[in-house]
Amino acid sequence: MPDEPAPGQAESTRAWDVNAAFWDARMGEGNDWHLQLVWPETERLLGLAPGAHLLDVGCGNGLTCRRVAALGVRVTGIDASALMLAHAAARSLGDPAADARITYRRVDATDEAALRALGGGFDAACANMVLMDLAEVTPLYRALGHLLRPGAPFVFSVQHPAFNGTHAVHVEETEETAGGLVRRAFVKVRGYLADRVSYGQAIHGQPVPQPYFHRSLQSLLRPAFEAGLVLDGLVESAFPEGDTGRWRDLDGLPPVLIVRLRRPR
Ligand SMILES: C[S@@+](CC[C@H](N)C(=O)[O-])C[C@H]1O[C@@H](n2cnc3c(N)ncnc32)[C@H](O)[C@@H]1O
Incomplete structure (x- = not known):
């Protein structure tokens, strides 16, 4: 029997279409991951000023677009999923001037020509x-070299490639000590260096699993450097100590990596 072909961008986009309503209902204006792990450091690394024009790649239900538009930023949100964009467009800030600062476009971020057709000056x-979620990252990096103004930043967050993904299994052990039973949680990692595609769930209980394209740090960043972008910011984001729940009892292990790249001047 020949091997099944690995899932590609078409499978990713199809899964996001199917999951769009579930995602929108659960994410709303931000879940704990977004509000605690992703957005505060992303906002700091972006350093947006009112009047700036932001490109939000994979904008989902538009929560970032709305948040920055409320601060006076003009934003173009792009996503490959038409159904996700429909949810984004259905949500409003209730302020016509702020809503008017948002433009949504259906663009596949693995299509360099479609990205470059957005113009420039971001x-x-x-x-x-x-x-x-992208089958390829090189087209996006290459397009950003044209879309961004010289000196402008591109800030992205991903599941931390070293600790978070289908190659990383959570394990727990219990030790009997004089003070009682002590529970410790760990992440067991295998195959980190092998880029691969596997199915998982962005939010537990979603209608269908989606493909995850695992990339080691070097696979994630090398094509950005080859496209001429430079790295000038990096944050490994974890829940505060003392929080409980999945990922919260894994002392000192960050589930999210945030990177700032920049188009040189
Ligand atoms: C995990 S969600 C994140 C959404 C949003 N950025 C947020 O923080 O809530 C990933 C998003 O990427 C979009 N996406 C996946 N592949 C894409 C592609 N090739 N081009 C553009 N968007 C894509 C999905 O449709 C989905 O909306």
Whole structure:
């Protein structure tokens, strides 16, 4: 029996279409991952000023677009999923002037020509928890070299490639000590260096699983450097100590990596 072909971008986009309503209902204006792990450091690394024009790659239900538009930023949100964009367009800030600062476009971020057709002159770009959904990252990096103004940043967050993904299994052990039973949680990692595609769930209980494109750090960043972007910011984001729940009892292990790249001047 020949091997099944690995899932590609078409399978990713199809899964996001099927999951769009579930995602929108659960994400709303931000879940704990977004509000605690992703957005605060992303906002700091972007350093947006009112009047700036942001490109939000893989904008999902538009939560980032709305948040920055409310601050006076003009934003173009792009997504490959037409159904996700329909949810984004259905949500409003209730302020016509702020809503007018948002434009949504259906663009596949693995299509360099379609990205470059967006024009140029963006003051910043972001991609919040999107790159692991892209079958290819090189077209986006190459396009950003044209879309961004010289000196402008591109801030992206991903599942931390070293600790978070289908190659990383959570394990727990219990030790009997004089003070009682002590529970410790760990992440057991295998095959980190092997880029691969596997199915998982962005939010537990979603209608269908989606493909995750695992990339080691070097696979994630090398094509950005080859496209001429430079790295000038990096944050490994974890829940505060003392929080409980999945990922919260894994002392000192960050589930999210946030990277700032920049088009040189
Ligand atoms: C995990 S969600 C993140 C959404 C949003 N950025 C957020 O923080 O809530 C990933 C998003 O990437 C979009 N996406 C996946 N592949 C894409 C592609 N090739 N081009 C553009 N968007 C894509 C999906 O449709 C989905 O909306």
